[in-house]
Amino acid sequence: MRTQAHKAAGAFRAGLLDILRALVAVVVGAAALAILQACGATSSAATELKATCRYVVDGDSLYLEGFKPQIRLWGVDAPERGEAGYQAARSKLQQLALDKPLRCERVDIDKYQRVVARCFIDAQGGIEINRALIDSGVAKEYCWFSKGQYGHCLSVQPR
Numbered sequence: 001m002r003t004q005a006h007k008a009a010g011a012f013r014a015g016l017l018d019i020l021r022a023l024v025a026v027v028v029g030a031a032a033l034a035i036l037q038a039c040g041a042t043s044s045a046a047t048e049l050k051a052t053c054r055y056v057v058d059g060d061s062l063y064l065e066g067f068k069p070q071i072r073l074w075g076v077d078a079p080e081r082g083e084a085g086y087q088a089a090r091s092k093l094q095q096l097a098l099d100k101p102l103r104c105e106r107v108d109i110d111k112y113q114r115v116v117a118r119c120f121i122d123a124q125g126g127i128e129i130n131r132a133l134i135d136s137g138v139a140k141e142y143c144w145f146s147k148g149q150y151g152h153c154l155s156v157q158p159r
Helices: 004-038 086-097 129-136
Strands: 042-045 048-056 061-064 071-073 101-109 115-121
Touching: 048 086, 071 129, 086 115, 086 129, 115 129
Parallel strands: 071 115
Antiparallel strands: 042 048, 048 061, 048 101, 061 071, 101 115
């Protein structure tokens, strides 16, 4: 038989666990914000980065000058290394972004600590790179995340 003291101790432990979970969420959020604010790229807000593209990883990932985390293009699903179409997608992203001033709007930070963003070519009237890759056919729309934003999804289904 549980005593009143046992019940109170159990409720106290449950309350502590809730506080601990909330504290962890705040710390993780603060760390993500610190990463964005500590970067060398200029940012008018924690969600916008302005810098030159210094390296293209593949057809949907790049690096900005002075910014350490990799940028993963939101809503874009390009072929991986070793898959058909990989080189075409990477070449298209290089053509669009490499050595050009970009403005990237952060959407999320993924499980690999990459900044997931929509990126625009500043010098060309704000052409969205994500859309250009999908519209050109070298990458597919990642419908699970984009929810049809770019108009290339028949239905939204998990990958």
